[in-house]
Amino acid sequence: MIGLPAFLIAFFSSMLIAYYRIFSSDKFHSYFFLICFNWILLVYCILYGAIAIGLYAILPSDAVKISGSLSNLSPWLYPVGIGVLTKGVSDLNLFNVRTEGTSIPVGLKTITQPIDKFFEEQLDAVSFKGLKKYIDPYYVKSRSDLGTVRFGNDLAKFKNFVLEELRKYFNSEDRIGRFENSDAFGKVKTSDDVLYLVLREFGKTIFESVFTK
Amino acid sequence: MGTDMSGVILDVLQGFGRPADVEEIAFRVRTTTSMVEDQLQIMVANGLVNREGNAYSINNKARSSGFARAYK
Numbered sequence: 001m002i003g004l005p006a007f008l009i010a011f012f013s014s015m016l017i018a019y020y021r022i023f024s025s026d027k028f029h030s031y032f033f034l035i036c037f038n039w040i041l042l043v044y045c046i047l048y049g050a051i052a053i054g055l056y057a058i059l060p061s062d063a064v065k066i067s068g069s070l071s072n073l074s075p076w077l078y079p080v081g082i083g084v085l086t087k088g089v090s091d092l093n094l095f096n097v098r099t100e101g102t103s104i105p106v107g108l109k110t111i112t113q114p115i116d117k118f119f120e121e122q123l124d125a126v127s128f129k130g131l132k133k134y135i136d137p138y139y140v141k142s143r144s145d146l147g148t149v150r151f152g153n154d155l156a157k158f159k160n161f162v163l164e165e166l167r168k169y170f171n172s173e174d175r176i177g178r179f180e181n182s183d184a185f186g187k188v189k190t191s192d193d194v195l196y197l198v199l200r201e202f203g204k205t206i207f208e209s210v211f212t213k
Numbered sequence: 214m215g216t217d218m219s220g221v222i223l224d225v226l227q228g229f230g231r232p233a234d235v236e237e238i239a240f241r242v243r244t245t246t247s248m249v250e251d252q253l254q255i256m257v258a259n260g261l262v263n264r265e266g267n268a269y270s271i272n273n274k275a276r277s278s279g280f281a282r283a284y285k
Contacts (some may be wrong), residue, residue, distance in 0.1 A: 189247035
């Protein structure tokens, strides 16, 4: 399949995969609601879409094999396959060169690693600013609740309350157990830290079920 | 954990290229503000980090030592 439709299919497939990779990453999954419509994320996805177009143009026509039962659809599936593979191919790393404690990849990753790092740092900054704005009302409410008769400024009581609420809304006892026993949760010094850890670990929906603003 | 967090914090500070607020450092290191504050105090005492009011920056000694490494 040649021509504009094929390039567009490869472009949009790669964009969707790049978008999904950010959504499902450990770093951004819990904060994805803060960046999901941000222009920096869009530029990142468009960049990988452009890389997919380049790969589709230069790779041989049998670079992606479509199985026999789908061969009738293969002219349509081929650019989809190229789009899906783009992120994986761009992470190809032949070997690493170590210098002064840092490791530099040699391969396609030489080009994509600094690009990925740049966009991750930009998205980190966007997430951080968005998080401050989102979570501040919850911080204020929780600090006020901590000072009430119910908790009496006892952070341990507040932490137990949070764990009980988590058990109501989240049915993985293992994950709650790991969270309860984690170093970070054990060392919290303020209610703000507790809220931040719950949002980071369990995401927005669970967070809003446990805390109010 | 202390040594690991020092390396991670130094790499984050190196990436900032400017004095950074402790909340943002904690966000990028993916831990609580209080844990990062405790670690930063140790690092200031060891001369790895400079403190400028409420912001911290990497010391040139740490920058050139190769102590910092990539973080996830």
